[in-house]
Amino acid sequence: xxxxxxxxxxxxxxxxxxxxxxxxxxxxxxxxxxxxxxxxxxxxxxxxxxxxxxxxxxxxxxxxxxxxxxxxxxxxxxxxxxxxxxxxxxxxxxxxxxxxxxxxxxxxxxxxxxxxxxxxxxxxxxxxxxxxxxxxxxxxxxxxxxxxxxxxxxxxxxxxxxxxxxxxxxxxxxxxxxxxxxxxxxxxxxxxxxxxxxxxxxxxxxxxxxxxxxxxxxxxxxxxxxxxxxxxxxxxxxxxxxxxxxxxxxxxxxxxxxxxxxxxxxxxxxxxxxxxxxxxxxxxxxxxxxxxxxxxxxxxxxxxxxxxxxxxxxxxxxxxxxxxxxxxxxxxxxxxxxxxxxxxxxxxxxxxxxxxxxxxxxxxxxxxxxxxxxxxxxxxxxxxxxxxxxxxxxxxxxxxxxxxxxxxxxxxxxxxxxxxxxxxxxxxxxxxxxxxxxxxxxxxxxxxxxxxxxxxxxxxxxxxxxxxxxxxxxxxxxxxxxxxxxxxxxxxxxxxxxxxxxxxxxxxxxxxxxxxxxxxxxxxxxxxxxxxxxxxxxxxxxxxxx
Amino acid sequence: xxxxxxxxxxxxxxxxxxxxxxxxxxxxxxxxxxxxxxxxxxxxxxxxxxxxxxxxxxxxxxxxxxxxxxxxxxxxxxxxxxxxxxxxxxxxxxxxxxxxxxxxxxxxxxxxxxxxxxxxxxxxxxxxxxxxxxxxxxxxxxxxxxxxxxxxxxxxxxxxxxxxxxxxxxxxxxxxxxxxxxxxxxxxxxxxxxxxxxxxxxxxxxxxxxxxxxxxxxxxxxxxxxxxxx
Numbered sequence: 001x002x003x004x005x006x007x008x009x010x011x012x013x014x015x016x017x018x019x020x021x022x023x024x025x026x027x028x029x030x031x032x033x034x035x036x037x038x039x040x041x042x043x044x045x046x047x048x049x050x051x052x053x054x055x056x057x058x059x060x061x062x063x064x065x066x067x068x069x070x071x072x073x074x075x076x077x078x079x080x081x082x083x084x085x086x087x088x089x090x091x092x093x094x095x096x097x098x099x100x101x102x103x104x105x106x107x108x109x110x111x112x113x114x115x116x117x118x119x120x121x122x123x124x125x126x127x128x129x130x131x132x133x134x135x136x137x138x139x140x141x142x143x144x145x146x147x148x149x150x151x152x153x154x155x156x157x158x159x160x161x162x163x164x165x166x167x168x169x170x171x172x173x174x175x176x177x178x179x180x181x182x183x184x185x186x187x188x189x190x191x192x193x194x195x196x197x198x199x200x201x202x203x204x205x206x207x208x209x210x211x212x213x214x215x216x217x218x219x220x221x222x223x224x225x226x227x228x229x230x231x232x233x234x235x236x237x238x239x240x241x242x243x244x245x246x247x248x249x250x251x252x253x254x255x256x257x258x259x260x261x262x263x264x265x266x267x268x269x270x271x272x273x274x275x276x277x278x279x280x281x282x283x284x285x286x287x288x289x290x291x292x293x294x295x296x297x298x299x300x301x302x303x304x305x306x307x308x309x310x311x312x313x314x315x316x317x318x319x320x321x322x323x324x325x326x327x328x329x330x331x332x333x334x335x336x337x338x339x340x341x342x343x344x345x346x347x348x349x350x351x352x353x354x355x356x357x358x359x360x361x362x363x364x365x366x367x368x369x370x371x372x373x374x375x376x377x378x379x380x381x382x383x384x385x386x387x388x389x390x391x392x393x394x395x396x397x398x399x400x401x402x403x404x405x406x407x408x409x410x411x412x413x414x415x416x417x418x419x420x421x422x423x424x425x426x427x428x429x430x431x432x433x434x435x436x437x438x439x440x441x442x443x444x445x446x447x448x449x450x451x452x453x454x455x456x457x458x459x460x461x462x463x464x465x466x467x468x469x470x471x472x473x474x475x476x477x478x479x480x481x482x483x484x485x486x487x488x489x490x491x492x493x494x495x496x497x498x499x500x501x502x503x504x505x506x507x508x509x510x511x512x513x514x515x516x517x518x519x520x521x522x523x524x525x526x527x528x529x530x531x532x533x534x535x536x537x538x539x540x541x542x543x544x545x546x
Numbered sequence: 547x548x549x550x551x552x553x554x555x556x557x558x559x560x561x562x563x564x565x566x567x568x569x570x571x572x573x574x575x576x577x578x579x580x581x582x583x584x585x586x587x588x589x590x591x592x593x594x595x596x597x598x599x600x601x602x603x604x605x606x607x608x609x610x611x612x613x614x615x616x617x618x619x620x621x622x623x624x625x626x627x628x629x630x631x632x633x634x635x636x637x638x639x640x641x642x643x644x645x646x647x648x649x650x651x652x653x654x655x656x657x658x659x660x661x662x663x664x665x666x667x668x669x670x671x672x673x674x675x676x677x678x679x680x681x682x683x684x685x686x687x688x689x690x691x692x693x694x695x696x697x698x699x700x701x702x703x704x705x706x707x708x709x710x711x712x713x714x715x716x717x718x719x720x721x722x723x724x725x726x727x728x729x730x731x732x733x734x735x736x737x738x739x740x741x742x743x744x745x746x747x748x749x750x751x752x753x754x755x756x757x758x759x760x761x762x763x764x765x766x767x768x769x770x771x772x773x774x775x776x
Contacts, residue, residue, distance in 0.1 A: 031664070067625075095587060111736075174739070175742075176736075177738030178733055178734060178740070178741075179736065179737065179740060181740075181741075181744075182737065182740030182744055185741075185744045185748070186744060186747075188748070189744065189747045189748055189751055192751045192755070193754075196758065197757065198756055199761070199762065201762045201763060201773050202773045202774055204755065204759050204762045204763070205759075205771040205772075205773050205774055206774060207754050207755055207758075208752075208759060208768075208771065209771070209774075211748065211751055211752055212702070212715065212752075215715060215748050216699070216702055216715055216718060219715075219718050219719060219722060222721045222722055222741065223695060223725065225733075226722065226725055226726045226729065226730070227676070227724075227729070229729075229730055229733060230676070230679075230729040230730050231679070233730050234679050234680055239734060241732070242735070243734065243737065256675070256679050258675030258678075259675055259676055259679055262672070262675065265673075285774075285776070286774045290772070290774075306596070324745060344776050348776060349776070354776070409583065426646060436610070448754065457682045517751070
């Protein structure tokens, strides 16, 4: 592979920065949090009452309980969170410029490596992180006003989110499959307390399920990694390079097929757990509905696809060692099962955050289906779908978090007429409008990019032969069911007749620019990929779309 | 060390490793389960040291000692501390006993032991291709690692106490580490370090979550976690 001789230091810097900068930021936030911590942990009196509330009812109601007058102050360190997303975006952009015609940069004796797929994923992570971190200050101010967050928990929140970003970036830029595993497992650990940050019954339950299911699932992926390492060592690859992705791809034909088959199956199941695919998906709706909205946006928007990017990497090795049919059958089966499950549960959904979570599973299964098809068109569409889904879903989650703060419920049946209600609750039209547009994007209407990518996956499926044609037809039918469920419920939330009593609303600070930016980017990607076209094709080529 | 002695020691260590997993299934007292788990950590460390001595690789012996400190020392200590935290404020109540015992596992003990036997057979069947690739004394013992992985999964899904689930997760992890040692004398050092660090942090997180679960639900029975469903 061509190493750019000029500026070896600068490429090393570019590769390390996306992971190091958020890590340093996390350390700083943690330090400040420690120094700012009061001698006795302040437990707001509302917290006990929260535990007694029934499950579906979000504890925002507590906000209205009389208590000490909350002082809403914009957190001083809040805007500093935007530094890491900006660094990730800039590094992603510079790397993209370097590798957009193929090739790769590597540094630290092959530990970090960037090809077109890396650059693409870094751009997606950076963009979604920008939306999430841009939206977080207003959201957390709302939480503070409601007495559900203290100054100290705010510092913890920022530290954990930055560590989360660092782990995801490391997973994307490393070429060592062992380090990739370590980074993906690290995302589980740092997000556990973000999921369970409210300490209510529901959020503790969600955090427990999240850690246990994801850790056990991802342990399977580690067993698979060990088996691939074993096969590589037996194929005569030296210890230092036996987990190196480019080396494994180049010499995959020498891996023992039986061992590789076992290893790849475990890896697809294990990383599939983290990507929200059947059979270890049960953590996803719980964790997504309980985490703070900006964290749900990050988890649904990029964590799922970062885990899936690992499957994309392993698929190249598996195809060279075993032929295309093995991963194709495996991924098709998993994709159809996940899609059927998500569509079925979307039909019966009464909670709008869980509805968005099941919609994530629906989109991840489409991505898995496109990967199973595996033609250049399908793989480009998969990558575009990853970007489009990340942008639209993060906007939808952020907006839903604001709607939750304004209305005090996550029940779809109790949130009606957000746009038609007169007089409109203060600050409601903006998040409600963003929510509506994001769901329209998720339903794959043009001009949003999900239209182009779903069309691409469908076309590639029908072009790939009768077997996959039938599978694609079945998948489209299931997507249609999910479409109907999602559309009907969202329409009711936004346009239905307004409920008789209007609830008092919380603070009126809503940050609109991250939501608008995300929707605009999603729409722009749908109309033209512009300067990203080369990168997209190079990335599809890097993962086997020859 | 002669080859026959090495093979015998290897088999004894792997036997102890598997036996510890089976005893975890058999016992109901959480304190006893944690003790057995610590013994299994010793067996795992012995396995790494034995392989290192046979291949005359000092780094492997070092890794073995580190693994021993983590899996026979730090992790059991953390679980034991969580267990103590659960019991100390309940001394006066009759419920103190139920927190430290696996009173009603989903599958009873006799059936669990039978399942363990079946899972071991399954592990031997599945790992045929792994052994065939390079038949050495170490790879012939490889099914033991996979059997412990399967038993760990079984503990994870059938036990109802939060801490019993943690032990199940750790059994699963021990099994994977043993598989890595037996197949390839361990993964590269940087990966081994990262994995150990992740496991330690995961157990810390689970320990804190157990305490919060007690605060929120008043029990650590997983069956009571049913607020979230569709």
